[in-house]
Amino acid sequence: MITSYTQHYSLRSTPQSEPIPSSNQICNSAGGYAFAVDDWTQLDRFLILGSEGGSYYATARKLTVRNAEAVRRCVAADGPRAVARIAEVSEAGRAPKNDPAIFALALAAAMGDIATRTAALAAVPRVCRIGTHLFAFVQAVEGFRGWGRGLKRAVAAWYAGKEPQELAYQLAKYQCRGGWSHRDLLRLCHVKLTGTANDVARWAVGRGELPPVDVVAPTDPLALLVAVEAVNRATTVDEVVRLVRDYGLVRECVPTRWLSKAAVWDALLERMPLGALVRNLATMTRIGLLSAGSEAAGRAVEALGDSERLRRSRLHPVSLLTALRTYAAGQGARGAGRWAPVPAVSDALDAAFYAAFAHVEPTNKRWLLALDVSGSMGCCSVAGVPNLSAREASAAMALVTAGTEPTHKIVGFTGRGDGTFGPGVEPLAIRSGQRLDAVTRMVAALPMGPTDCALPMQYALERKLAVDVFVVYTDSETWHGDMHPAQALRQYREKTGIPAKLVVMGMVANEFSIADPDDAGMLDVVGFDTAVPQLLAQFAVCNTGNG
Template sequence: MLNYGKLFSLRRTPQSEPLPRTVPNSAGGHVFALSDWARLDRFLVLGSEGGSYYAGERALSRENAVAVMLCIAEDGPRAVATIVAMSEAGRAPKQDPAIFALALAASAEAEATRRLALAALPRVCRTGTHLFKFAGAVEAMRGWGRALRRAVGDWYRVRPVEALAYQAVKYRARQGWSHRDLLRLAHPETDEPARKALFDWICRGTLTEETPALVHAFASVQAEGADGAFAAAQVRTHNLPWEALPTGLMTSRAVNEALIERMPVGALVRQLGRLTAAGALAPFTAATAHVVSVLSDRERLLKARLHPMALLVALRTYASGRGQRGRLSWEPVAAIVEALNAAFYTAFGNVEPTGRRLVLALDVSGSMSCGSVASSSLTPREAAAAMALVTAATEEHWQVLGFTAEPGQSWSQGAALTALPIGPSMRLDQAVAATDDLPFGGTDCSLPMRWALERGVRADAFVVYTDSETWAGPVHPAEALREYREKTGIPAKLVVVGLVSNGFSIADPEDAGMLDVVGFDTAAPALIADFIRG
């Protein structure tokens, strides 16, 4: 007899078929669409560099740009406030998406929105590089009208002179722009002798007595005949950044030791490999002790807005003993490796444990190994492992699983779950590596709930780390969660951690027990814990 109930059900719909309110994703499955505002949040944190497995960089960037513009058109002040808040809180690994979004807002049809966006320029574009990127982005959207010139001019007028001099010698030119280009476009006027002298040096290269001392120090180390000892003294006296030094002096141990003493946290983390290769960092030295002290200083890390992504990339690169590009290699200092590992967790801020029973499920499929998260060298698969480890390190009751293939079957056949050896006893880079070379299958995001139901596992919440480009499975995740709730009597929750800046989620936005969050947002772990706690 024909079993019609297996062919059609109101309670169990294959993920390749639609539910009410679902839309097709890029992989052929059906998922829930994010609102434009939720997509704005994803874009501001994750960006679209590198694209994804199913969507190229250009296509994904255009989709996100359209979503950002829709938010700006709907509520310009809210959009600008969101951009500024995300940027100032340091929740995103890179500023590029926020800068691009601000350029879109500065090009909006509504004059009030343009005015708000331009007023926010110094809050989002805090460095010379940020300003150069904004100039390139906004020029692609609009002309250089009076309001835009005034806003750029204000960036140079309002900043303290010494701070502006630091920007001038540290970020001399980027993205095809220089301070000279922008000053000639903006024509900022000033009555301050030191600021006027700084403008003259930027535009004409002239040095006078009024020119800030930092610029004189920069000129002196750039002069022919400057040696390491002289440059080290200038670094200590005037706080010269490493970008201000000639390449030939960067191998000097005296220079590097002086830089380590005064280098900002972000720059220090990025330079660890080079500094070790140059001999400035070695076991049991004062310089190494200083680096460990900096990385252990919670207040300093949070004040520097050093994103966990930067620390994870630095840890993976530094522990490997070689640069991602070029031939630079070094012998990692164990104390620095451990300090980077600890700093990763610190950078997320305080996360209070929930005391709940959590099932953490990682999408380790082929699509998760393509593209990058937030313009980094990390794939979504690696980022998922790192995010899961933050929760595992905080919570007491957890189980980490990976979506894999059934033994002996191909990726297109049996989907399964495999327990992953990921836990707080592992070092972060080792946990990230644990997701490599797994026999991934077609990701079925309903499996965590079905797995728990079949085994009698009593879970309070399921946390799925995915790109939502899923299609496999006999039932939608939302349906599987509701079935789990009905049969166990547990009001279980589902949190979906999105790791690609697309418009999809497996979380039903109309179910109060389901939540979609942006992966690698520094606020995500605390937000997940608050939601699970209720």
């Protein structure tokens, strides 16, 4: 008998419970081995995905600590570059939530060298665009440092940099959050304002006198503040409606006791920001303002279909997906409120999700979109959004590419091999044009099992499928198979002669990837980054020399 030592030690086929020989793979949270992403990639993952929900194998605290350490290493290596990246991702609206960017900026403002701290504090207005962001930044900074002159100047510059009209809007809409108020910050930063801006600030600290509501012009920066005080004294619905329409009051400025009145919401809807519209669709439906065929529902649908307004709003696709799933369900995840969804509104939310991504021309490549539907993907949330698991979010991302590329297949995979999910890979009955909420419900109902991210390539080879680009949507916590995904891709290339590429869509902000960083034909990207569709198209057509 001839002993085959290669069954125990091989560069072509290595169990995922062991590292590929001579590679720099590390043990992932599931006990398997994967490639470590560099700190700058992890910074991007954290900025876009956050770590609030943790993962199946790592708690939110553990994941946050790992990401914070990666951010700190980036700050130490090149602080100005880290600050520029934080501001870029935040300003472009590429992340579902701004909280990770605010936290990372606060860390840079506290732990960087002089140049980094200066850059971080100068970037505060770019990252902290509204009052809530500023409160969150100050709270985060206090976790790292005290109130020095630099921080006071940065907060003062935030107020001084706004025109009186915008300043009044910020102080009226975001009066207090998280235990902080504008009164607190204005007293701490000692900002020097003049003219009308000073009058606005004096009102916020409780020292300003405002003119009567019947003598101030609606265009006066003080008018909004006058209306806020008047609506707090209002005794009738008609009075509240008049103030909302005349002065453009937003929902946050209207006392809670009036927010059960359809007439008040109808007035608010006239100039409601798109983000507020999306958040309050369920409420407006529940109180009867939005109904099938109603004029108000028509206005809501028209607003959601305005692509330019959608672009200006910075609404992230995750926000639209979450709103669609909640609205179409007719019941919130929390509370007992119920409503009858308006089909036209649900359809408009679905269309807005796709419109939130930049338009991309089809590459006409052959795509296999592979969704990791294993247990770990079903037990972690995307960007801390409740009830939106990574497996559901990955289905939505796959539909974006499927809607662009005419030649594609969508499969789900898990390491389960007991016959309840076939051999571990199964074509999914997902097609372009399906409503997102229906697709995410279908994926959520699939059986779960262990993770084997090599299966999509092995499946394509076994079925003799011609694939130019594999896209694997995963948390990279792969551990179950007898071959690493990178080895499976190379095997596919060798046996088919197709120089296939692999895109790993990271759905969790951990430090692992199944993409080999030394292989130019493999790419690691962050799932639910709004730049992803364009990046995928560019990678699919570029000449990487792989194969």
